[in-house]
Amino acid sequence: MRNPSFWGDVVTRVLSTYAVVIFAMWWSGFIVAMVVNLEWLDLVWYWVRGLPLVAQIIVWVLFLPGMVGLWIWESSYPALIRLLAFGGIVGWTVLAVSSFLRAVR
Numbered sequence: 001m002r003n004p005s006f007w008g009d010v011v012t013r014v015l016s017t018y019a020v021v022i023f024a025m026w027w028s029g030f031i032v033a034m035v036v037n038l039e040w041l042d043l044v045w046y047w048v049r050g051l052p053l054v055a056q057i058i059v060w061v062l063f064l065p066g067m068v069g070l071w072i073w074e075s076s077y078p079a080l081i082r083l084l085a086f087g088g089i090v091g092w093t094v095l096a097v098s099s100f101l102r103a104v105r
Helices: 004-036 038-052 051-064 065-072 078-098 099-103
Strands: none
Touching: 004 038, 004 065, 004 078, 038 051, 038 065, 051 065, 065 078
16 A cells, blocks of 8 residues: 555546546536537626636636637637637547546556
8 A cells, every 4th residue: 555656546546537527527517518509608608707817817717728628719710710619629538638548558
């Protein structure tokens, strides 16, 4: 139990699991909001923008891919560009958390 590699493996697995669960929930919620009610995305965007600056920074750091996706969605770019950029961010998130699959092997 006191083996340093044991704790390194445990921390890696816990953080990877956190990343997979949080971002799966984030992107699932994002897609549900796109299908059910687009105003939900606006509500989340304006809620985050209404937080104090320190809280905004924390939210952006913890949920960076999702916040970038939300920023892209709220931008004034044409819909096709927003969808392509959104797909790129989702793909980047999948690649970024793919370490989870390597960690649990």
